[in-house]
Amino acid sequence: MTPHPPLPERYTSTEAKPDFVNRLFDQGAAYYDGVVNWGFLCSGAFYRRWVQQRYGLKPGMRVLDVACGTGLVAVGAARVLGSAREITCLDPSAGMLAEARKKLDATFVQGRAEALPFPDASFDFLTMGYALRHVMELDATFAQYHRVLRPGGRVLILEVTKPSGAIGRFFFRLYFGRIYPALTQLFTRSRAAKDMMSYYWETMDACVPPENVLASMRAAGFAEVKRKKIFGLFSEYSAVKA
Numbered sequence: 001m002t003p004h005p006p007l008p009e010r011y012t013s014t015e016a017k018p019d020f021v022n023r024l025f026d027q028g029a030a031y032y033d034g035v036v037n038w039g040f041l042c043s044g045a046f047y048r049r050w051v052q053q054r055y056g057l058k059p060g061m062r063v064l065d066v067a068c069g070t071g072l073v074a075v076g077a078a079r080v081l082g083s084a085r086e087i088t089c090l091d092p093s094a095g096m097l098a099e100a101r102k103k104l105d106a107t108f109v110q111g112r113a114e115a116l117p118f119p120d121a122s123f124d125f126l127t128m129g130y131a132l133r134h135v136m137e138l139d140a141t142f143a144q145y146h147r148v149l150r151p152g153g154r155v156l157i158l159e160v161t162k163p164s165g166a167i168g169r170f171f172f173r174l175y176f177g178r179i180y181p182a183l184t185q186l187f188t189r190s191r192a193a194k195d196m197m198s199y200y201w202e203t204m205d206a207c208v209p210p211e212n213v214l215a216s217m218r219a220a221g222f223a224e225v226k227r228k229k230i231f232g233l234f235s236e237y238s239a240v241k242a
């Protein structure tokens with residue numbers, strides 16, 4: 001199951017998606033932190049740390065942050081763990097990894113969620129922040145997550161999800177589809193940064209519903225599969241490897 005169909009204005013086949021997405025994040029990497037900071041009202045650092053604590057992240061755990069980007073989730077994890085020594089950050093974008101390296105003394109690996117280059121049962125806690133829409137295939141991704149977690153290990157996936165009600169959807173579309181990309185262009189004067197945020201909206205708009213994500217996690221063998229909604233907007237998908 002793909003997280004969304006091909007977006008013809010960006011690429012015409014699913015096979016062309018990884019190159020497009022990689023270019024997008026390589027070119028937007030330098031702007032990413034600034035743009036998400038004001039776009040989410042400076043809540044991101046606190047939220048990324050707090051959510052990991054709520055789902056049971058504790059010192060001593062081995063953490064894999066898939067789609068680490070500039071390292072925002074991993075920075076939150078390092079605060080909880082007391083250091084970044086036990087954190088592995090994975091991302092396909094060299095540009096995003098370069099930004100993350102400036103912040104963290106973690107292990108960095110260039111790679112993709114669908115083909116994790118790690119042995120079975122290597123991690124206690126696996127995170128993915130705001131990137132599920134970018135993988136090629138959900139089932140393959142969750143199979144990998146299940147494989148690299150040790151029994152009892154937990155997966156936590158953060159997403160922004162289009163609201164189900166008409167009024168919520170109207171304001172969601174207005175903010176993420178129009179205001180956010182336009183302000184990004186205005187503040188950064190960068191076409192690459194604007195494209196990154198326009199694509200952010202397009203993939204959220206086209207994304208499969210949460211039930212499909214949950215079904216795919218269950219199909220991979222996960223137990224205690226849940227989605228918690230925050231403000232009708234943020235999704236916290238979590239599950240445990242039995």
Ligand SMILES: C[S@@+](CC[C@H](N)C(=O)[O-])C[C@H]1O[C@@H](n2cnc3c(N)ncnc32)[C@H](O)[C@@H]1O
Binds near residue numbers: 136
């Ligand atoms: C919106 S950023 C999220 C960064 C960070 N996790 C955060 O919370 O801000 C999405 C990231 O997903 C990465 N990405 C894209 N395709 C991916 C894939 N197939 N596997 C893993 N990461 C991917 C991009 O390179 C980018 O760094």
